[in-house]
Amino acid sequence: MFDSNIFEVNSEKIIPESARIVVVSDAFVDDYVGGAELTTQALIDSSPLEVFKIHSKDVTMKTLESGHQKFWIFGNFSALDWKLIPAIIANMKYAVLEYDYKFCRYRSPEKHKSIENKECTCAQEQQGKIISAFYHGAKSLWWMSEKQMEIYHKKFPFLSQGRNTVLSSVFNEEFFLKINQLREKYRDYKRSGWVILGSNSWIKGYDEAIKWCEENKKEHEVVWNIPYFDLLEKLSRSEGLVFLPNGADTCPRLVIEAKLLGCKLHINENVQHKDELWFDTNDMFDTEAYLFAARENFWNGIKSDMEFDHSLSGYTTVLNCNKNNYPWKQSIQSLLGFCDEVCVADGGSTDGTWEDLKEWAEKEEKLVIYQNVIDLDDPRFAVKSDGLLKSLARSMCTKEFCWQMDCDEIVHEDDYEKVRSLCKQFQSGLDLIAMPVIEYWGGREKVRADINPWKWRISRNKSYITHGPPANLRKYDENGELYCAKGTDSCDYIRNDNYQPVQFGTFYTEDVHKCRIAALQGDENALKQYETWFNHMTEMLPSVHHFSWWDMERKIKNTRDHWSKFWGSMYNDPVDDTPENNKMFDCSWSDVTEEMIQERAKEFTEKLGGWIWHQKWDGKTITPHINSDKELPSIMKEWIQN
Numbered sequence: 001m002f003d004s005n006i007f008e009v010n011s012e013k014i015i016p017e018s019a020r021i022v023v024v025s026d027a028f029v030d031d032y033v034g035g036a037e038l039t040t041q042a043l044i045d046s047s048p049l050e051v052f053k054i055h056s057k058d059v060t061m062k063t064l065e066s067g068h069q070k071f072w073i074f075g076n077f078s079a080l081d082w083k084l085i086p087a088i089i090a091n092m093k094y095a096v097l098e099y100d101y102k103f104c105r106y107r108s109p110e111k112h113k114s115i116e117n118k119e120c121t122c123a124q125e126q127q128g129k130i131i132s133a134f135y136h137g138a139k140s141l142w143w144m145s146e147k148q149m150e151i152y153h154k155k156f157p158f159l160s161q162g163r164n165t166v167l168s169s170v171f172n173e174e175f176f177l178k179i180n181q182l183r184e185k186y187r188d189y190k191r192s193g194w195v196i197l198g199s200n201s202w203i204k205g206y207d208e209a210i211k212w213c214e215e216n217k218k219e220h221e222v223v224w225n226i227p228y229f230d231l232l233e234k235l236s237r238s239e240g241l242v243f244l245p246n247g248a249d250t251c252p253r254l255v256i257e258a259k260l261l262g263c264k265l266h267i268n269e270n271v272q273h274k275d276e277l278w279f280d281t282n283d284m285f286d287t288e289a290y291l292f293a294a295r296e297n298f299w300n301g302i303k304s305d306m307e308f309d310h311s312l313s314g315y316t317t318v319l320n321c322n323k324n325n326y327p328w329k330q331s332i333q334s335l336l337g338f339c340d341e342v343c344v345a346d347g348g349s350t351d352g353t354w355e356d357l358k359e360w361a362e363k364e365e366k367l368v369i370y371q372n373v374i375d376l377d378d379p380r381f382a383v384k385s386d387g388l389l390k391s392l393a394r395s396m397c398t399k400e401f402c403w404q405m406d407c408d409e410i411v412h413e414d415d416y417e418k419v420r421s422l423c424k425q426f427q428s429g430l431d432l433i434a435m436p437v438i439e440y441w442g443g444r445e446k447v448r449a450d451i452n453p454w455k456w457r458i459s460r461n462k463s464y465i466t467h468g469p470p471a472n473l474r475k476y477d478e479n480g481e482l483y484c485a486k487g488t489d490s491c492d493y494i495r496n497d498n499y500q501p502v503q504f505g506t507f508y509t510e511d512v513h514k515c516r517i518a519a520l521q522g523d524e525n526a527l528k529q530y531e532t533w534f535n536h537m538t539e540m541l542p543s544v545h546h547f548s549w550w551d552m553e554r555k556i557k558n559t560r561d562h563w564s565k566f567w568g569s570m571y572n573d574p575v576d577d578t579p580e581n582n583k584m585f586d587c588s589w590s591d592v593t594e595e596m597i598q599e600r601a602k603e604f605t606e607k608l609g610g611w612i613w614h615q616k617w618d619g620k621t622i623t624p625h626i627n628s629d630k631e632l633p634s635i636m637k638e639w640i641q642n
Contacts, residue, residue, distance in 0.1 A: 015067030089137035110247025139305035144250035198224035240264030313397035314339035319347035348373030382569035387490030442605030552601035
């Protein structure tokens, strides 16, 4: 809250009650039609919330006080009274649209060098310190190009820890309509001549452009201050554009306009967006689609900054779940309880699962489904039916955050709000967080302590995140087909560019891990301590109830019918059906009867608290377990009874 003593300056510039957003700029399009002003206006015009515009020179303490509950967006603000910046940092919620390099007193390090004949050191001086502090206090920073953002982050590394987005120049609806009209109008027009931007600004490189045209005997025309749509018309008829700025130009609109209108481009490295994927392409649809989406992307980010409810996608995979009696419908219903959309990838079910899913999706608008048929006779089917299928489901997600579950996992209804709150409190600098798992063994009475009590669960929906085996565990067979080394189930969260694991946050500490290991070695006090800690965590944090080993008979049959073959495929280690290779019985699977399964299920339930089937149980070893204080999800009652 503001200290009222600092707001004693009288001013007529009071922020109206009805406004939700305040946009500050040195100039708006009514004052001057420049690139920054056009981008700012395109954003204002597309705002879903009421906007109040104010010139930076008119901002006073009284203005800030009247709008301290609003969200502020600062564009160019050279005329702002910089004595106000500490109050803004301390009391306001705001974002910054950075169009150039305000840490430099000339707003361009190259211009600084040209004028003073020495390198710019403003970043280490008062100007740079004030700007970096101001930007560090922002809820989000919006850049015009990747290179611009990189320069800022190199000079002020701490800025990279905040919310950073490369926005690029922004265009309004009228622009997209106009360029499509001009493309059609001049489709068969014989283009001629090159356009040069007439400018007195040193950075725009007017003299260099003239020199290039003269040296290359290019017919050219210099355009000075002509109406905007007249300029677009001229570009539609011209062979090309010459633009050779003397210093970094973060994302010049003129270059984008010329490209979209079919001009050849002669530009230099100072056009900072020139190598970005959306621009460096011959597919104008990609470029136009990227630019068209910019306005929505910006306002989605701003609404997030304003602590609007964050959007959440849930995703999961299914394959013959009906036949194998998975609680898949309960799992999806659970996701629908707290997610804005639920994306489900089916691996080619033949037991009615896919048909049930299609019927459900016709009635439930939040349910998004897709089928990718997996050949279960493929020697490499395991990777394709698990990790790659998860990556497909994730790619279908459109919301800000993603929550992943398997088809035998359920979130308790009391934890729905905890998940939504987690999105609001998501730690800055993290893209992935692990959450507790309640792993039942043979029923309600036993929760496993023999495995880690966490699983990767919630993540930011960033394009680089996918599922698969990490780089050090990726193997390839003689046909070049991917399989895994032991140590992964192919479902790890990895980067899609280098297959390295995604760094994640967790509640599970090294001290707790040591306590759990001691409990497994027979330390009863450690087991009680671990149980107390576990119940505390599952009360505080949204937890997932995992029913994989709840019904022991079902699990043994699934192991016989699917999982034995699955792990052989996963690790390129197919095993014959022999007593030695059967980890659950002292005979081949082909000799296992229903009665034997029933007896072994009862034995596992009564004598064990969990077991990792890397080796056969000796019939003597007892694994400790813990008890959970959590109530079962109500949605699971019918499944449990059946």
